[in-house]
Amino acid sequence: MAAGILVFAEHHQGKPTRAAWEALAAGQRLAADLGLSLTAIALGVELSPLMAELARAKLDEVIALESPALEVYTPEGFTSAVFQLIEARQPRLIIFSHTYQARDFAPRLAARCGRALISDCLSYRREDERLILIRPVFQGKFCAETEFMGEPPYFVSFQAGSFREDSVEAGAAPARVTCQAVTLAAGTIRTRPGEVFREAKQAVDLSQAKAIVAVGRGIKGPENLELARKLAEALGAELGASRPICDNGWLSMDRQIGSSGQTVAPNLYLALGISGAIQHLVGMKGSRTVVAINKDKEAPIFEVATYGIVGDLFEIVPPLIEEIIKAKSG
Amino acid sequence: MKMAVCLKQVPARDAVLRLNSDSTWVREDDVSFEINEPDIYALEEALRLKEKQGGEVVVCTLGPERAAQALKEALAKGADRAMHLHDPAFQNLDAYATARALAAAIRQAAPDLVLTGLQADDDGFAQTGVILAEMLSWDHSTIIMEIQAQERALKVKRELEGGWFQWIEIPLPAVLTIQSGINKPRYATLKGILAAKTKPLQRLGWKELGLDEESLKPHQKITKVFTPPKSGKVEWLEGTPREVAQRLADKLKNEARVI
Ligand SMILES: Cc1cc2nc3c(=O)[nH]c(=O)nc-3n(C[C@H](O)[C@H](O)[C@H](O)COP(=O)(O)OP(=O)(O)OC[C@H]3O[C@@H](n4cnc5c(N)ncnc54)[C@H](O)[C@@H]3O)c2cc1C
Numbered sequence: 001m002a003a004g005i006l007v008f009a010e011h012h013q014g015k016p017t018r019a020a021w022e023a024l025a026a027g028q029r030l031a032a033d034l035g036l037s038l039t040a041i042a043l044g045v046e047l048s049p050l051m052a053e054l055a056r057a058k059l060d061e062v063i064a065l066e067s068p069a070l071e072v073y074t075p076e077g078f079t080s081a082v083f084q085l086i087e088a089r090q091p092r093l094i095i096f097s098h099t100y101q102a103r104d105f106a107p108r109l110a111a112r113c114g115r116a117l118i119s120d121c122l123s124y125r126r127e128d129e130r131l132i133l134i135r136p137v138f139q140g141k142f143c144a145e146t147e148f149m150g151e152p153p154y155f156v157s158f159q160a161g162s163f164r165e166d167s168v169e170a171g172a173a174p175a176r177v178t179c180q181a182v183t184l185a186a187g188t189i190r191t192r193p194g195e196v197f198r199e200a201k202q203a204v205d206l207s208q209a210k211a212i213v214a215v216g217r218g219i220k221g222p223e224n225l226e227l228a229r230k231l232a233e234a235l236g237a238e239l240g241a242s243r244p245i246c247d248n249g250w251l252s253m254d255r256q257i258g259s260s261g262q263t264v265a266p267n268l269y270l271a272l273g274i275s276g277a278i279q280h281l282v283g284m285k286g287s288r289t290v291v292a293i294n295k296d297k298e299a300p301i302f303e304v305a306t307y308g309i310v311g312d313l314f315e316i317v318p319p320l321i322e323e324i325i326k327a328k329s330g
Numbered sequence: 331m332k333m334a335v336c337l338k339q340v341p342a343r344d345a346v347l348r349l350n351s352d353s354t355w356v357r358e359d360d361v362s363f364e365i366n367e368p369d370i371y372a373l374e375e376a377l378r379l380k381e382k383q384g385g386e387v388v389v390c391t392l393g394p395e396r397a398a399q400a401l402k403e404a405l406a407k408g409a410d411r412a413m414h415l416h417d418p419a420f421q422n423l424d425a426y427a428t429a430r431a432l433a434a435a436i437r438q439a440a441p442d443l444v445l446t447g448l449q450a451d452d453d454g455f456a457q458t459g460v461i462l463a464e465m466l467s468w469d470h471s472t473i474i475m476e477i478q479a480q481e482r483a484l485k486v487k488r489e490l491e492g493g494w495f496q497w498i499e500i501p502l503p504a505v506l507t508i509q510s511g512i513n514k515p516r517y518a519t520l521k522g523i524l525a526a527k528t529k530p531l532q533r534l535g536w537k538e539l540g541l542d543e544e545s546l547k548p549h550q551k552i553t554k555v556f557t558p559p560k561s562g563k564v565e566w567l568e569g570t571p572r573e574v575a576q577r578l579a580d581k582l583k584n585e586a587r588v589i
Contacts, residue, residue, distance in 0.1 A: 116549030247511030
């Protein structure tokens, strides 16, 4: 078969993650646009159920790379196993979702092949023979069109949400399934991963909140949190925050919203001085009504906002508290 | 333990950025620069490990003339010496070539542990530290939120998505990429700033690093930078603070029906 596209399908205990389907959706679009074959790969042990599930999608082949050494993720194990497959299959393009796992080993894998990974892409465009990838730079303030130089294989990772998991096309017939035992050289895996865990104290569950006032670095200092608290009180809302606020210890970690914090979907999300980095947006974009108050009109948070106010939060919040109390009693 | 910290100078967070004339990057002549935020945490972590265990902290950056300022700041905070990878040939390197140059410098410094930030806030590759580990054939781990030193190994707490974590034992030498929030970074003291003036700051070009043109060849290239298109769904509320407050309260009550 002509050298094609490999999609790395991440899974959690044998179930494909959302990221796996998103990567597959990207792979299907690229395979159609570039006229290449499409193969999904997954690593671990006892992957047959996972293979069967992936094989229902429209693709040519699914490959399980199986070894007891791959049961638990390690960057060395995954890099070596996928590298072997790349050597054997000579694909043109390898696609990942830009997850924590891909961040951890995809750059290493690409480097082992002596090639580039264009990471965290939002979309792509084809211009004749050129594949142009569009990715955010400067924390989303700008986008950059980026191209590969030199020979394939090319490595790409797409940001969460760039392709929709529900856009994966089902196949007419199940794809071919190949199970391949992988042998890793002794001493390949030197790191020893432990169990995954959550910090014990999770006092606040924002996932059930009806309304959230979230503060970002625009709040300047912990002494100003009182202002946000009063607004939250007036709205009957919980207080949430972007990561730097929790990093600084101004609010506890369980109030952090985003990819490394909680995912929330309240009826009202009011963002005060939050720029709207992707890692924050993924945690709150399911909110029904989003209000953003930010002094920078170009801040990405306004892209997901229902109502946008460009201005200084310290001037706007005090009258806003009064007006909300008035509106509630009126 | 001997440690190296790779850090990068990036435009200040609140800098107003404008595109350059051929729209391939931002204009750098009128912006102020600072050390990339996660790199500040990486430096702090190295300084703390040194204070606990003894050893040396070498800071290393690849960048133009202005980047020396980042090194001076790191020396003022307590790093022992600095390496500035500076050469006309180093302009616009991709993550791969940057890592290759850094790897050459790291081989010279011969540390037990390299710390970097998990990504740079300008190009956002999130790759340089990991590629560096591959080039050195060292183990690595990413997005680290705690480091405990043991005999010839480390126990590191790796952040996972959604508030999950994992402890990993990793042998030395190793490369770790550090997540913001791992510690509380210090400020430089006046004494530190004065002491920094006498600390060694070594400047290295591609020849001193034993690199050739081939090894700096880019594997990816930015062809155009642009302002992201706006979807335009937001409804802007304008006026004096009192007016926008009234408008918003009205919208929340009568349109969104959330109060
Ligand atoms: C792996 C990884 C995981 C991450 N996980 C998360 C996560 O779970 N959650 C999260 O939030 N972040 C996360 N981050 C960090 C994220 O990338 C951003 O750095 C962070 O969200 C920025 O927070 P912020 O918007 O509060 O700060 P900034 O980006 O500094 O934005 C501050 C905003 O305040 C505005 N402002 C300043 N003063 C005023 C004023 N007086 N009035 C009005 N507006 C004002 C500014 O215009 C600016 O837009 C993660 C990053 C990485 C790499």
